Amino acid sequence: MTTLAETVSDSVTITRRNLIKVKRVPDLIVFATLSPIMFVLLFRYVFGSAIPIEGISYAEFLLPGIFAQTVVFGSTITGASLADDLQKGLIDRFRSLPMARSAVLVGRTVADLGLNVLTIVVMALTGLVVGWRIHSSVGEALAGFLILLLFAFAISWVMALVGLLVRTPEVVNNASFIVIFPLTFIANTFVPTDNFPTVLKTIADWNPVSAVVQAARELFGNTAPSLETSNAWPMQHPVPYVLAWVVVLLVVFVPLSVWAYLRTASR
């Protein structure tokens, strides 16, 4: 049996391997840094010019939302990279080694978490330039970033399973786009949900992405007394709601992904 220390050591080896790739592939760095800058600027000035938010600037309203959207999209890299490793025979190689059975997936999701940290730093700096401010304590602000990253990490494990089952990086990207785009838009991410049609509003209220955004807004102090919050339970208790989602996703998808990894082989 593999010990915990061995599992950690193997996962570190794989994480390092994945991060070297980030360093060597300029496209990835560009994707991870330039596109978030672009999104912050586009939404801030295009939507921001037309969407008045009661009692708060659009930049302050927007940033927690766009943080959430970007890290959720960032997690799709997990699936695409695993599908790529599978196609290139690397998963076969790893599976033939006496290494910990979960290390390839842990190393992958942790590396992608690292990439998300980089993305968030770049976006936060861009946000500060265009008028976003944190009004809370350092501890609360860190908790805000932590909850964004935790949720993204959980989604990474969902994408890991998708990548191992779908097996083609392009298909993983397209498929996740179809799911993640509505998931991050039918939410309080970019606009208040007050005027959504009833069905959409209910979906938005219970959408975990909305809760992530609401939690981040509260923890960064990007709310205003005049800004109405839905009465739905998740919107009133966003932090426990998000944490519950994170736990459930990890409990379900970590074992499922490891199971899929142990049964997959290139064709």
Next chain:
Amino acid sequence: MTNAVVVEGLVKRFGENTALGGVDLTVSEGTVLGLLGPNGAGKTTVVRILSTLLRPDAGRAEVNGLDVLTQGDRVRATIGLTGQYAAVDEYLTGQENLEMVGRLYRLGGKEARLRAGELLERFELADAAHRPAKTYSGGMRRRLDIAASLIARPRVLFLDEPTTGLDPRSRLGMWEFIADLVSDGTTILLTTQYLEEADRLADRMVVIDKGEVIARGTADELKAQVGGERLELTVSSSAQLSAAAEALRPLAQGEPHRDEQTRRLSLPVTGGTETLAEGLRRLAGTDVRVLDIGLRRPDLDDVFLTLTGHAAEESAAEAGADAAPTAVSAGASR
């Protein structure tokens, strides 16, 4: 001699398709077994089961006395696998690739670094050690892949078609590296479609077709099964193949093999040079123009042709559709 690999009654099905229909084989310690067969014969499936990547539906497999089903972890610690395509990380350098695999074999950082350096030297990759593998040629990637599978000094090495897709020069180079490994005492199970490769590297061979073992033995034993010599000739146009075959049929010990593309005719014969002289006399009485004629000892291509009715390098699909004696070339490996 102890067996490093034991396979008994191995069965693997993929849905309707039976990839292995009960394969038995053994590899003695320190020897090379060539697992031969056309595409889709089941060679890779055997290797994947032995390297714990796939679970068989029935049967038993042991590597170094360890059961691949119940002692997978310990099996993995004693084997090296080089798959059909070079499984190297193209963004890592050669050195980083080998160090990573070394660490995952739990060699420890320092030992992994040392072994990586040694192997890069040995596989003539030292100059490229600090370049990303993306910049390597196909032959270099294969060498890096084999180096990776050797990093923990495995007692058993699985090489799945190690030279498929390589140009002839790289292939020759690869053969030298593999021959070196054998002299170090590594047990090797090598799959290949190239009979010449098996002839050159393997001590014993197992020939499989459609998931069944159809022959086994040393190269000489297999050649003896085919028997005798071959009278081979090339004629000036493929239209003359039939006339030549008719003229020579009385001399042949079996069915002549025609290859329309290369305009070659091959017949199993006995009697040596006298038969050759007689053949020439018979051909002189026809209007067949002979460009080249000679006697040849049978090689493994002939073995395969005799055993299966189709040449070794045809794909399984082609083989099914075209099992007639007028099959496609068997000569691509020469």
